[in-house]
């Protein structure tokens with residue numbers, strides 16, 4: 247694997263308009279799903295990522311690495327950091343385009359260790375769209391919005407119909423959401439399991 251950066255986005259893309267209903271810059275976003283490992287307030291050992299809409303095509307997220315997130319003693323697990331970027335990038339796609347999408351491919355570069363207690367500041371950017379394919383990337387900085395970059399990520403998300411979630415989601419969780427719609431911050435569909 248080479249360290250030389252490959253072109254990004256890898257195909258010709260357009261820069262999409264922010265959706266007319268996209269939240270305004272400065273808006274603090276609620277968890278999109280209460281049990282989401284990335285952002286949910288009911289996911290006990292989750293990452294509890296918090297995100298704020300930035301200017302243009304950006305969303306700024308942050309999370310603090312806890313003891314529950316270790317890989318080596320006192321250091322964040324790399325796969326868990328990748329999860330944080332998946333969340334930050336997915337939030338960027340979902341909120342700026344207001345369309346359901348899933349991660350198809352996620353690439354992470356780990357540039358510096360991330361100790362327990364660190365707050366990562368993740369600056370995510372919507373880079374382009376080609377049909378159903380959305381390209382996003384992010385830098386994660388240590389302890390300040392202008393701190394040293396510890397992790398970089400880029401990802402392909404693919405736009406899907408809402409039926410993707412109803413078809414593939416576990417029934418008892420869909421039933422729980424139907425009973426308590428407040429578990430989702432957006433209520434895009436009626437679930438009648």
Ligand SMILES: CCCCC/C=C\C/C=C\C/C=C\C/C=C\CCCC(=O)SCCNC(=O)CCNC(=O)[C@H](O)C(C)(C)COP(=O)(O)OP(=O)(O)OC[C@H]1O[C@@H](n2cnc3c(N)ncnc32)[C@H](O)[C@@H]1OP(=O)(O)O
Pocket residue numbers: 278284332333334335336337338340341344345346347348349350351377378379402404406432434
């Ligand atoms: C009012 C409405 C409101 C809606 C919502 C609004 C707001 C939401 C707000 C906030 C949301 C907030 C937060 C979200 C936070 C976190 C997000 C976490 C996201 C995840 O954690 S999500 C779980 C992991 N994720 C999966 O569980 C996906 C499993 N997977 C599949 O479900 C299929 O695999 C799928 C659907 C990806 C594609 O399947 P498919 O059949 O639909 O389409 P197809 O295969 O044709 O791919 C189409 C084009 O993508 C290219 N392509 C596909 N995969 C590729 C790859 N890996 N590498 C390179 N290119 C790839 C193809 O090559 C083709 O390209 P081309 O068109 O050029 O040929």
